[in-house]
Amino acid sequence: MSRQFFVGGNWKMNPVSREEKKALVNTLNSADLDPATEVVIAPPSLYILPLKDTLKNNIQVSAQNCYEKPKGAFTGEIRRVAPQLADAGIPYVILGHSERRKEFKESDELVAGKTKAALESKLKVILCVGEDKDQREAGETAAVVNRQLQAVVNVLTPGDWSQIVIAYEPVWAIGTGIVATPEQAQEAHADIRAFLKRQVSPEVAEKTRIIYGGSVSANNCNNLATLPDVDGFLVGGASLTAQFVDIINSKRK
Numbered sequence: 244m245s246r247q248f249f250v251g252g253n254w255k256m257n258p259v260s261r262e263e264k265k266a267l268v269n270t271l272n273s274a275d276l277d278p279a280t281e282v283v284i285a286p287p288s289l290y291i292l293p294l295k296d297t298l299k300n301n302i303q304v305s306a307q308n309c310y311e312k313p314k315g316a317f318t319g320e321i322r323r324v325a326p327q328l329a330d331a332g333i334p335y336v337i338l339g340h341s342e343r344r345k346e347f348k349e350s351d352e353l354v355a356g357k358t359k360a361a362l363e364s365k366l367k368v369i370l371c372v373g374e375d376k377d378q379r380e381a382g383e384t385a386a387v388v389n390r391q392l393q394a395v396v397n398v399l400t401p402g403d404w405s406q407i408v409i410a411y412e413p414v415w416a417i418g419t420g421i422v423a424t425p426e427q428a429q430e431a432h433a434d435i436r437a438f439l440k441r442q443v444s445p446e447v448a449e450k451t452r453i454i455y456g457g458s459v460s461a462n463n464c465n466n467l468a469t470l471p472d473v474d475g476f477l478v479g480g481a482s483l484t485a486q487f488v489d490i491i492n493s494k495r496k
């Protein structure tokens with residue numbers, strides 16, 4: 244079966260100025276983008292709504308995080324609470340990014356709870372998983388990724404998985420310029436699909452999109468895009484440049 248190619252641009256805490264944002268939006272709006280690819284931009288929270296209104300070319304927006312509680316006295320979580328995002332027409336949220344897991348001490352269970360809360364609010368989730376350098380060198384890649392996924396499997400129903408895009412992002416590849424080789428990416432993605440087949444269902448394994456993130460650029464995206472279990476990309480640094488257009492079009496026939 245064919246899974247729709249998906250390319251996300253995670254701007255993280257960039258760009259720093261409104262001028263840079265405007266230039267990026269102009270580049271994306273005027274580009275000739277592959278209509279077969281689903282494109283989502285996750286800007287800093289202040290820009291989500293303005294971008295939702297100004298992006299064209301069927302480009303959607305995503306939050307970079309959301310809190311698991313639906314409402315209440317949680318000062319500082321503005322625009323992150325899942326029902327508020329959904330009510331504002333934001334379709335996606337990124338959860339479990341390694342920067343959240345590491346810098347903000349988010350546990351597998353917290354990520355799973357947020358994922359459930361987001362789905363209950365009708366948000367779709369870009370769920371990030373991945374091992375760090377030491378874990379890869381110790382041969383623990385599959386064990387780490389399976390553990391991260393199992394926490395989510397424990398709280399979701401099989402039907403929930405139609406609203407999830409899994410982003411495999413090896414931490415050692417994020418922002419380092421060291422992209423996974425096609426062999427490493429394919430092996431990890433195939434392992435994730437096998438895990439879903441075992442722990443959820445063959446149908447979910449077949450239908451769930453598994454995208455790759457970590458130093459994706461215009462130079463390496465074409466090779467990765469041809470891999471059977473790579474269904475797209477989650478792009479950080481390169482999504483802040485014009486080469487993001489080439490990455491979106493990497494699957495174009």
Ligand SMILES: O=C[C@H](O)COP(=O)(O)O
Pocket residue numbers: 253340412416417418419420456457458459477478479480481
């Ligand atoms: O969410 C995106 C990833 O962290 C990848 O970032 P990067 O493309 O700058 O390596």
